[in-house]
Amino acid sequence: MNLESLDEKSLIESITKEVMKKLEERIMKSELERPIKKDKILAIAMSDYKVLYEVNDQYDVDDFDDAKVSIDISPYEVILLGSISYQELVQISMGFATSKVTTTVIEAILTGKKIFFVEEGITYSKYEDTANTNFYNMLKGYEEQVETFGIEWINANEIGRRLQDVRINLLEKAEALKKLEGTHMSQNEHVRERIITESLAKQYQKQGYERLLINKNTIITPLAKDYLRDHKIKMITT
Numbered sequence: 001m002n003l004e005s006l007d008e009k010s011l012i013e014s015i016t017k018e019v020m021k022k023l024e025e026r027i028m029k030s031e032l033e034r035p036i037k038k039d040k041i042l043a044i045a046m047s048d049y050k051v052l053y054e055v056n057d058q059y060d061v062d063d064f065d066d067a068k069v070s071i072d073i074s075p076y077e078v079i080l081l082g083s084i085s086y087q088e089l090v091q092i093s094m095g096f097a098t099s100k101v102t103t104t105v106i107e108a109i110l111t112g113k114k115i116f117f118v119e120e121g122i123t124y125s126k127y128e129d130t131a132n133t134n135f136y137n138m139l140k141g142y143e144e145q146v147e148t149f150g151i152e153w154i155n156a157n158e159i160g161r162r163l164q165d166v167r168i169n170l171l172e173k174a175e176a177l178k179k180l181e182g183t184h185m186s187q188n189e190h191v192r193e194r195i196i197t198e199s200l201a202k203q204y205q206k207q208g209y210e211r212l213l214i215n216k217n218t219i220i221t222p223l224a225k226d227y228l229r230d231h232k233i234k235m236i237t238t
Helices: 003-033 086-094 100-110 123-127 133-147 156-183 198-206 222-230
Strands: 039-044 059-063 076-081 114-118 152-154 188-190 211-214 234-237
Touching (some): 086 100, 086 133, 152 156, 198 222
Parallel strands (some): 188 211
């Protein structure tokens, strides 16, 4: 092989490597610029609680009061109720969905959502000193009843901390599920991407794959090749 052909081959490899590097940088930049998914909270009668404005950077908070029609609660991780009347309390404890609020809360109970009721929002508490003792104790019994449904009563100053607890719990569950799936994961991964970048190669390694089944037309960047080779991940063309 003459010097001219070697120089030409070296030039082609150099150009290819540079193009792939730029492509990988663009892909990584796109991944970094992708908006971070936030946990969604449905706030019912929470306009008097400023704490929700303080957690907007961590949570996507939707105001229930702005809804004109019934709400699909499936996207929400947490339901916050800032005010509750004795009528609503009784209806929820008895399973009667007679209003938009009670319907939403009961649906949240049925679908296993995390639900918090703010104690300062108990509207009938102002009658504690004047109400018939037996009647008031009956209402307190309904408060205990909804607790058996998984609903938690919290103080207003606890909202931020309890939301953080829920967030940590969700992250821990997601991580545990990921590990569980990893224990049952096949050692082979059929790659459908047309280009394997170093970032993708790192993902495959973290997921425990030992062999990648790739299409003959799949492009593998030089950085990805080096990473896969260093971590002893085999590439099999199918």
